[in-house]
Amino acid sequence: MANRIPPFLLNTSSPGSFKKDMGKVKIPFIEKGINYLAGVIKKGYAQSELSFQYGFFQKVDARVKILFLLFLIIIVSMKKDLLSEIYIWIFVFLLSLLSRLNIVAFYKKIFFLGLIFGFLIALPSAFNFITRGEMIISIVKLPRSYTFWVYHLPAEIGITKEGIYGVLMLTMRVINSLSLSFLVLYTTPFPEILRALKVLRVPDTFLIIIALCYKYIFLFAKTVENMYLAKKSRTVREPKNREAREWIIERMAFIFRRTQLRCEEVYGAMIGRGFSDRLKLYGFRKMGIRDWCVGFSLFGMGVLLLWIG
Amino acid sequence: MDRMRSDLEKILCLERVSYNYLDTICALSDIDLDIGVGERFAIIGANGTGKTTLLQMMNGLIYPSSGRLFFKGHPISKQTLKDKGFLRFFRERVGFVFQDSDVQLFCPTVLDELLYGPLQLDINEREALDRAFEVMEMLRLENVKDRPSYMLSGGEKKKVAIGSVLTMNPEVLLFDEPTNGLDPKTQCFLVELMFALNEAGKTLVVATHDLSLVDELQAKVAVLSEEHRIEKTGGASEILEDEDLLLSVNLIHEHIHRHGEIAHKHIHSHYLFHRHKE
Numbered sequence: 001m002a003n004r005i006p007p008f009l010l011n012t013s014s015p016g017s018f019k020k021d022m023g024k025v026k027i028p029f030i031e032k033g034i035n036y037l038a039g040v041i042k043k044g045y046a047q048s049e050l051s052f053q054y055g056f057f058q059k060v061d062a063r064v065k066i067l068f069l070l071f072l073i074i075i076v077s078m079k080k081d082l083l084s085e086i087y088i089w090i091f092v093f094l095l096s097l098l099s100r101l102n103i104v105a106f107y108k109k110i111f112f113l114g115l116i117f118g119f120l121i122a123l124p125s126a127f128n129f130i131t132r133g134e135m136i137i138s139i140v141k142l143p144r145s146y147t148f149w150v151y152h153l154p155a156e157i158g159i160t161k162e163g164i165y166g167v168l169m170l171t172m173r174v175i176n177s178l179s180l181s182f183l184v185l186y187t188t189p190f191p192e193i194l195r196a197l198k199v200l201r202v203p204d205t206f207l208i209i210i211a212l213c214y215k216y217i218f219l220f221a222k223t224v225e226n227m228y229l230a231k232k233s234r235t236v237r238e239p240k241n242r243e244a245r246e247w248i249i250e251r252m253a254f255i256f257r258r259t260q261l262r263c264e265e266v267y268g269a270m271i272g273r274g275f276s277d278r279l280k281l282y283g284f285r286k287m288g289i290r291d292w293c294v295g296f297s298l299f300g301m302g303v304l305l306l307w308i309g
Numbered sequence: 310m311d312r313m314r315s316d317l318e319k320i321l322c323l324e325r326v327s328y329n330y331l332d333t334i335c336a337l338s339d340i341d342l343d344i345g346v347g348e349r350f351a352i353i354g355a356n357g358t359g360k361t362t363l364l365q366m367m368n369g370l371i372y373p374s375s376g377r378l379f380f381k382g383h384p385i386s387k388q389t390l391k392d393k394g395f396l397r398f399f400r401e402r403v404g405f406v407f408q409d410s411d412v413q414l415f416c417p418t419v420l421d422e423l424l425y426g427p428l429q430l431d432i433n434e435r436e437a438l439d440r441a442f443e444v445m446e447m448l449r450l451e452n453v454k455d456r457p458s459y460m461l462s463g464g465e466k467k468k469v470a471i472g473s474v475l476t477m478n479p480e481v482l483l484f485d486e487p488t489n490g491l492d493p494k495t496q497c498f499l500v501e502l503m504f505a506l507n508e509a510g511k512t513l514v515v516a517t518h519d520l521s522l523v524d525e526l527q528a529k530v531a532v533l534s535e536e537h538r539i540e541k542t543g544g545a546s547e548i549l550e551d552e553d554l555l556l557s558v559n560l561i562h563e564h565i566h567r568h569g570e571i572a573h574k575h576i577h578s579h580y581l582f583h584r585h586k587e
């Protein structure tokens with residue numbers, strides 16, 4: 001082998017030092033974003049795995065929590081005024097505090113997702129060309145109004161009171177729904193959620209899909225992170241945006257191929273272990289007095305929130 | 310500010326390095342290590358002791374929660390690796406062969422994969438091609454040069470992954486579980502290759518739980534415990550003969566098996582221990 005070593009490998013790399021002050025490396029947003037997303041998935045997974053910690057909500061039966069989640073999400077969607085949404089937010093915030101969650105990390109994630117899927121998506125509806133009403137901020141004044149087909153662009157474009165109210169309502173609904181979902185996810189071990197859904201007669205096919213997705217998403221995040229690290233280890237200069245895009249496209253194709261293979265392997269393994277379309281779970285625990293009490297209290301609070309505002 | 314080490318023979322130094330996975334789970338605790346120029350160094354430990362994390366840190370892919378790392382006396386950190394000059398200096402000299410070759414290979418063909426590093430280093434196309442073909446010849450990959458990586462066998466993928474790092478001509482090669490999942494012939498080829506590279510002056514750092522590889526390489530060894538600390542460092546023979554140490558870090562275990570009618574109890578390591586106690 002030694003005599004086959006290429007001559008260039010026998011030479012050491014150029015100088016023992018490097019040029020200083022050549023500037024800072026900027027990693028393209030798309031690459032950083034992919035790595036960040038993988039990190040968020042992994043962190044989310046780890047946090048739900050740590051849901052065995054002691055706290056108010058952790059001690060409550062999963063069935064009670066799932067029913068509470070469904071009930072409150074319906075209430076969140078039914079409320080039509082901002083104040084009621086704020087009351088619900090305060091209620092969920094108190095439950096998160098009692099459950100000893102890391103409040104800063106918990107709400108950082110919720111507000112970030114709320115900003116994207118609530119505020120930014122609904123923002124265009126704040127303008128008077130979508131929601132008519134009392135103008136509170138004027139942005140552009142055109143020489144005249146325009147009409148295309150069924151659309152009408154007024155001469156003065158701005159944000160209306162009714163429009164911004166609608167945006168805030170939607171954002172609060174998204175934030176409240178996310179807070180409730182994350183609260184249940186972070187305080188309930190995943191197998192307990194599955195058992196609760198089984199008891200609540202959710203179809204087995206649906207439960208199998210949830211269970212497999214839950215396991216796969218962590219593997220997926222890990223693969224994405226490793227791919228990013230492998231790229232980083234061979235990156236000696238600032239990557240160009242075009243290169244970053246090409247890399248991501250190639251890697252997406254790779255993940256697709258790998259997922260397809262993994263899917264076939266997993267299905268084969270399931271068949272090999274006698275899989276039928278039934279999900280058989282064990283270890284269902286009985287609801288205690290405490291669970292019933294908490295369940296009725298939460299139901300009472302839900303009714304109160306439905307009534308006020 | 311760069312800190313030039315008094316001992317210039319050290320190429321990688323770790324000082325009280327700790328790392329917490331997802332900010333909560335301890336992966337490494339208070340690691341002190343010095344790796345010399347041209348050394349063969351093995352990091353051994355059971356699954357989950359932090360071997361891969363340690364290698365990733367040595368490659369500046371992740372950063373310690375506490376403690377410091379140095380490459381040739383220059384600190385390796387998030388800040389220093391943002392500097393264009395240092396990034397090039399460091400990445401040119403330290404290559405990492407991942408355990409999973411699939412995540413490492415991302416170019417359309419094997420040849421592109423081998424050319425990626427040299428072209429990044431702004432080496433002219435002629436020289437880059439020469440390097441790629443020389444490495445392909447050494448690793449016996451000429452027949453698959455136009456194939457995409459997903460159409461290669463496990464052994465070929467590993468060779469391409471190594472080749473893609475070698476064409477950058479690094480001074481330090483970090484191998485993560487290099488023999489994992491390879492057939493005996495490819496494992497043998499890999500060990501020979503490692504020796505040849507080491508004789509060519511490359512520093513080798515290998516993370517593994519394959520004790521026969523450690524024995525074959527006769528490397529300097531650091532043993533990681535399940536508490537994620539360095540339990541002991543020493544020569545390969547010294548470490549491999551210390552059965553109590555290897556038992557305590559779960560790299561070997563006692564088991565009972567039968568030879569015909571007689572049951573034996575002995576230390577089992579998937580390596581060379583087979584000393585019958587009873």
